[in-house]
Amino acid sequence: MTIICRVLMVYPKFIPNSFWNYTEPCELVGAKYPAAPLGLITVAAMLPKHWDIRLVNRNTEPLTDADLDWADLVMIGGMLNQQPDFIHLIDLAHLHGKPVCVGGPDVSSSPHLYADADFQVIGEAEQVIEDFIAAWESGERKGVFIAEKFKIDVTLSPMPRYDLIKFEHYLFIGVQYSRGCPFTCEFCDIIELYGRVPRTKTNDQI
Incomplete structure (x- = not known):
C-alpha cells in the first residue's frame, strides 16, 4: 500500500540586518522578497511523487498552527543569516509533535x-x-545522512518544484547553473561547501 507523507517545507526568516533582507525595494514593484527558496524546491523535486508537499516562506507569509498540524514531517533549510529563526522553527515543530528534517x-x-x-x-x-x-x-524517526563532498553530478539534479512557490511574492526567480567556485573570497564559504571546481548543469537543464 502506498503511504502518503505530508511534508511541510519551511524557509526561515532572515535576520533583520541581513543583505538578503532588502524588502523595501521589492515593495516598490509589488513583490514581498527578492528571491524564492531555490534549495528547498529542488529538494522537493527529489522526494517521492506521491508525497504531498507544501511550502511556507517565513519571509513572505505567516506559518500557522494549521500548517504544522497538517504535516507528518517538517523539512527546514537555510543559511547562516537564518539561523535564529531556523532553530526556533525546530522547537516550534516539536511543540506540535512533528518530526523535523x-x-x-x-x-x-x-x-x-x-x-x-x-x-x-x-x-x-x-x-x-x-x-x-x-x-x-521504513519507520525510522531519527538519523544523520552525510554526503561525500564535491561528488554530486549536478546534471542529474531534477527540475525544481516551481509549482510550490507564489511567483507574485518575488522580485526574481533563480535558476541554479553550477555549484562550486574557483575563487577564494574571504567572506564566502562556497568553496568549503561545494568545492573549488565548478560543476555545471547542461544547456537542456537550464
Whole structure:
C-alpha cells in the first residue's frame, strides 16, 4: 500500500540586518522578497511523487498552527543569516509533535547547532536523499545522512518544484547553473561547501 507523507517545507526568516533582507525595494514593484527558496524546491523535486508537499516562506507569509498540524514531517533549510529563526522553527515543530528534517548550508557547516532536529542531511542532498526516504518509509524517526563532498553530478539534479512557490511574492526567480567556485573570497564559504571546481548543469537543464 502506498503511504502518503505530508511534508511541510519551511524557509526561515532572515535576520533583520541581513543583505538578503532588502524588502523595501521589492515593495516598490509589488513583490514581498527578492528571491524564492531555490534549495528547498529542488529538494522537493527529489522526494517521492506521491508525497504531498507544501511550502511556507517565513519571509513572505505567516506559518500557522494549521500548517504544522497538517504535516507528518517538517523539512527546514537555510543559511547562516537564518539561523535564529531556523532553530526556533525546530522547537516550534516539536511543540506540535512533528518530526523535523534539516539541511542546507548552515546545517552542513555547523551540524552541532542543529542536534535537536530528528534528521540531518549534511551536504548536497542528491547523494543521500534516497537513504533518508528509505529510512522514513521504513519507520525510522531519527538519523544523520552525510554526503561525500564535491561528488554530486549536478546534471542529474531534477527540475525544481516551481509549482510550490507564489511567483507574485518575488522580485526574481533563480535558476541554479553550477555549484562550486574557483575563487577564494574571504567572506564566502562556497568553496568549503561545494568545492573549488565548478560543476555545471547542461544547456537542456537550464
